[in-house]
Amino acid sequence: MLEKESLVLMSRVRLARNLDMVPFPHMLDRERARDIVSKVEDAFYVSSAIKSDYSTHRMWDLGRTDILVGFEKHLVSAKLINNSDISAYILENRELVSLMVNEEDHIRLQCMQNGFGLRDIFKKADMLDDLLSERLTFAFDKNLGYITACPTNLGTAMRASVMVHLPGFTLADKISHVAQVLAQMGMTIRGIYGEGSQAEGNIYQISNEVTLGLSEEDILTNLESTILSILDEEQVNQMKLLGQFTSEIEDKVYRSLGILMNARVMASKEALYHLSMVRLGIELELLKDIELNIIDNLIISTQPGMMQKAYGTALTEKERDVNRAKIIRSIF
Numbered sequence: 408m409l410e411k412e413s414l415v416l417m418s419r420v421r422l423a424r425n426l427d428m429v430p431f432p433h434m435l436d437r438e439r440a441r442d443i444v445s446k447v448e449d450a451f452y453v454s455s456a457i458k459s460d461y462s463t464h465r466m467w468d469l470g471r472t473d474i475l476v477g478f479e480k481h482l483v484s485a486k487l488i489n490n491s492d493i494s495a496y497i498l499e500n501r502e503l504v505s506l507m508v509n510e511e512d513h514i515r516l517q518c519m520q521n522g523f524g525l526r527d528i529f530k531k532a533d534m535l536d537d538l539l540s541e542r543l544t545f546a547f548d549k550n551l552g553y554i555t556a557c558p559t560n561l562g563t564a565m566r567a568s569v570m571v572h573l574p575g576f577t578l579a580d581k582i583s584h585v586a587q588v589l590a591q592m593g594m595t596i597r598g599i600y601g602e603g604s605q606a607e608g609n610i611y612q613i614s615n616e617v618t619l620g621l622s623e624e625d626i627l628t629n630l631e632s633t634i635l636s637i638l639d640e641e642q643v644n645q646m647k648l649l650g651q652f653t654s655e656i657e658d659k660v661y662r663s664l665g666i667l668m669n670a671r672v673m674a675s676k677e678a679l680y681h682l683s684m685v686r687l688g689i690e691l692e693l694l695k696d697i698e699l700n701i702i703d704n705l706i707i708s709t710q711p712g713m714m715q716k717a718y719g720t721a722l723t724e725k726e727r728d729v730n731r732a733k734i735i736r737s738i739f
Contacts, residue, residue, distance in 0.1 A: 408642055408645070408646070408691060408692060409689070409690050409699075411635070411638035412522065412638070413690060413699060414571050414572050414573070414638050414641055414642075414690065415569055415570065415571055415572075415634070415638070416521070416522075416570040416572060416610065416703055417481070417519055417521055417522070417570040418519065418522065418523055418528060418568070418569050418570075419517055419518070419519045419568045419570075420517065420518050420529045420532045420565065420567045420568075421515060421517040421565065421566045421568075422514075422515070422517075422532055423511075423515055423553065423566075424512060424513060424514040424515075424516065424539070424543075424545045424546075424564065425512050425513045425514070425554055425555060425556070426443065426446070426513050426543060426546065427545060427546045428546070429443070429513065429546075431512065431513070431556040432490060432493065432494075432510070433511075435493065435509075437493055440493035440509050441493055443508060443513055444465065444493075444494075444508045446543070447497070447513070447514060448463055449542070450538075450539050450541075450542035451497060451506065451538065453538070453542070460499055460500055461498065461500070461504075462497070462498055462500070463496075463497050463498075464477070464495060464496050464497075465495040466483075466488070466491035466494045466496070467491055467492050472712055472716055473716070474491065474712075475711065475712030475715075476712040476713055476716045478712065479707060479710040479711075479712045479713055480502060480707060481519065481600070482496065482498060482502060483496055483505065483507060486511050487510040487515075490510065493509045494507065494508060494510060495508045495509070496508065503520055503531075504517070504519075504531065504535065506535070511557060512555055512556050512564075516535055517532070518532040521700075521703070523634070525567055525569070525627050525630065525631060526627065529623065529627060551619070552564065552618075552619065559616070561619045562617075562620060562621065563618045563619075563621065563622065563623050563626065564618055565615075565618060565623055565626055566614050566615060566618070567615055567626055567627060567630050568613065568614035568615075569612070569613050569614075569634050570610060570611070571611055571612075571613060571634070571637070571638070571641075572608075572609055572610055572690070573585075573610075573611055573637070573641050574609040574645070574684070574686075574687045575641045575643075575644030575645040575647075575648060575687075576640075576641055576644055577609045578648055579644050579647070581644065582596070582606070582611075585637065589613065592629070592633060593615060593616050593617035594613060594614065594615055594616055594617075594630065594633060595613070596611050596612070596613050597611065597612045598611065599611070599612070599679075607680075608679030608680060608706060609683045609687075610683070610706070613633070614630070615629065615630055645690065645691060649691055656687075656691075657693060659687075660684050660685065660687060660688035660694065661688070662684075663683075663685050663688075664694070666681050667681050667682070667739055668736060670732045670735070671729065671732050672725075672728045672729055672732055673709075673728055673731045673735060674731075675709065675711060675731065678705075678709050678731055678735065679706065682702050682705055685697065685702060686699065689702065701738060705734075705735060705738060708734070709731045709734060714730060714731060715727070718730065
C-alpha cells in the first residue's frame with residue numbers, strides 16, 4: 408500500500424475574527440458592510456509584495472460561474488455566497504490563502520495546502536492574523552477569547568480541517584461509527600464541501616468542533632493524532648476488504664477505470680464515484696501507472712462551475728455531462 412498520508416487530499420486552517428464594537432455582518436446595512444471590506448483591504452495591503460501576490464474579489468461584481476468556481480475550489484463558503492451583496496474575498500495568486508470578508512464573521516481567514524500539513528499552514532494563518540491585528544482591533548474577551556457570531560467558535564475561533572479519502576470505512580459501512588467517536592472527542596466529520604454537504608466520492612472533511620478552552624496547539628495536536636489514527640484504520644479496512652472480497656474490489660476498481668476511459672456521458676456524482684474507486688486502486692497499488700494528483704485534479708476540474716469556466720460559456724446539464732466525459736477520457 409501507499410503511505411497513509413496519501414489518503415489526505417487537503418489541509419486547511421481557518422481563523423474567525425470580528426472588528427471590535429461593530430455589529431456582526433447580518434446586522435449591517437449594505438453601505439456599512441461594504442465599508443468593512445475597504446477597511447480590511449487597507450489593513451491587509453500594506454506592502455508592494457502583498458499587492459502583487461493578492462487580489463480582491465468583490466462578490467457583488469462576480470458572475471454566477473466565477474462564484475461557483477470559488478466554491479468548488481474551497482476558496483469561498485456557502486455563507487459568503489449567501490451574503491454576496493456585501494461580501495468579498497482577498498485571494499493569494501496561488502489560491503492557498505483566502506481571506507473572506509463579511510461571511511458569518513467580519514473576517515474568515517483560511518490557509519490551505521494539498522496533503523497533510525496543518526502546522527505549516529497554521530504558521531501562515533497566524534502571521535497574516537498578526538498583520539491584520541496591527542491595524543484592526545478585534546473583538547476579544549479575556550474569558551471567552553475571540554468574540555464570534557456563532558458561540559461555537561468562541562475561544563481561539565480556529566477551525567482546522569483535513570480532507571480525507573475514506574472508501575474503506577464507507578464500503579465497510581463504518582462512517583457513522585467514526586462520526587460518533589469524533590463527536591465524543593470534540594470533532595466532526597462532514598462532506599466534501601463542509602457543513603451541510605454530502606460525502607461524494609468517499610471524501611470527507613474532519614475538523615475540530617471545540618474552540619473554547621483549548622489553545623491552538625491543543626487543537627492541532629488533537630486533530631493530527633486523530634487523523635493519523637483514522638488513516639491507520641482506513642488502511643486496515645482497505646486491506647481487509649481486499650483480502651475478503653478480492654475479486655469484488657478489483658472489479659470495482661477496474662470497472663470504474665473502464666467507464667472513465669470510455670464513457671461518453673458522465674454526471675458529476677457518477678464521476679466522483681468512479682474517480683474514488685480508481686483512487687482506491689492506486690492506494691492499494693492495484694493500479695501503478697496512474698498518479699494520485701491526476702485523480703485529485705479531476706475531482707475539482709470536472710465540477711459544474713469549473714466545467715463552465717473552462718469552456719468560457721454557460722453549459723446545459725447535458726453539455727456538462729458530455730464534456731466531462733470527454734475531458735476524463737482525454738486524461739486517461
